[in-house]
Amino acid sequence: xxxxxxxxxxxxxxxxxxxxxxxxxxxxxxxxxxxxxxxxxxxxxxxxxxxx
Amino acid sequence: xxxxxxxxxxxxxxxxxxxxxxxxxxxxxxxxxxxxxxxxxxxxxxxxxxxxxxxxxxxxxxxxxxxxxxxxxxxxxxxxxxxxxxxxxxxxxxxxxxxxxxxxxxxxxxxxxxxxxxxxxxxxxxxxxxxxxxxxxxxxxxxxxxxxxxxxxxxxxxxxxxxxxxxxxxxxxxxxxxxxxxxxxxxxxxxxxxxxxxxxxxxxxxxxxxxxxxxxxxxxxxxxxxxxxxxxxxxxxxxxxxxxxxxxxxxx
Numbered sequence: 001x002x003x004x005x006x007x008x009x010x011x012x013x014x015x016x017x018x019x020x021x022x023x024x025x026x027x028x029x030x031x032x033x034x035x036x037x038x039x040x041x042x043x044x045x046x047x048x049x050x051x052x
Numbered sequence: 053x054x055x056x057x058x059x060x061x062x063x064x065x066x067x068x069x070x071x072x073x074x075x076x077x078x079x080x081x082x083x084x085x086x087x088x089x090x091x092x093x094x095x096x097x098x099x100x101x102x103x104x105x106x107x108x109x110x111x112x113x114x115x116x117x118x119x120x121x122x123x124x125x126x127x128x129x130x131x132x133x134x135x136x137x138x139x140x141x142x143x144x145x146x147x148x149x150x151x152x153x154x155x156x157x158x159x160x161x162x163x164x165x166x167x168x169x170x171x172x173x174x175x176x177x178x179x180x181x182x183x184x185x186x187x188x189x190x191x192x193x194x195x196x197x198x199x200x201x202x203x204x205x206x207x208x209x210x211x212x213x214x215x216x217x218x219x220x221x222x223x224x225x226x227x228x229x230x231x232x233x234x235x236x237x238x239x240x241x242x243x244x245x246x247x248x249x250x251x252x253x254x255x256x257x258x259x260x261x262x263x264x265x266x267x268x269x270x271x272x273x274x275x276x277x278x279x280x281x282x283x284x285x286x287x288x289x290x291x292x293x294x295x296x297x298x299x300x301x302x303x304x
Contacts, residue, residue: 004099004165005099005100005101005103005165006100008101008104008161008162008164008165009100009101009103009104009161011161012104012107012108012157012158012161012162013107015154015157015158015161016107016111016154016157016158019150019153019154020150020154020263022150023146023147023150023267024267026146027267027270027271027274028270030274031270031273031274031277034274034277034278034281035277037281038277038280038281038284041281041284041285041288042284
């Protein structure tokens, strides 16, 4: 790969990796938080199985 | 055929499907990146800077595709009141914004060495920037309205109004004199790219599309859980207040 373009190519792939990695991380953290909150609430709610 | 409109069925189905789509996405990305960096030749004019194309074009394709998905979901919300349509629409907006941002950033990084500038206000670049702003506005709208059904309807109407930007983006390079090059892949007469460059591009585009589908399914699952959590919270609050009502005392 020619050196004059290396910085642009590395920056492009670096930004894409950061954005995509951030998206994945955000969704996974959101999922874990929701499961945790649901788990806590389900323990206090007697009607939890009736709700789809 | 299972009724995937049922949130419980959707959760069960996607739990089994997600490992497969995630695995296939990873395999295709590895293959696509290998072909991009070790097999595809440099462009005769642009040299190795053309490597950015294998990222920029799939991101550009997805920025439009995701908006089409959101428009279909908006119709599902407004016309058929499909139970998963508004969840699908809400889940897709941040993904659309992210891929559009990647498209704009990689385009800018490709434009600087090729055009000599990071940005020009030409029709294609400006219309894609407008698309990015529409995605951000939709995310803000979802956050601004607390009641989910009202938020879904408002976002659906805004999504359908914003869809007018899609043909403008697609045909901007034909309708106006732009610095951005015309279509090289989806064009009458077939692709104008050599097969050795087209193959990695197609593989990267399929990998990016599968990545979106995987993340979209995950995000829709989150939305279903969020609504379940909201219902349970309201139910728990009602139950905790019930004895107060029974005793004839005002609720506080």
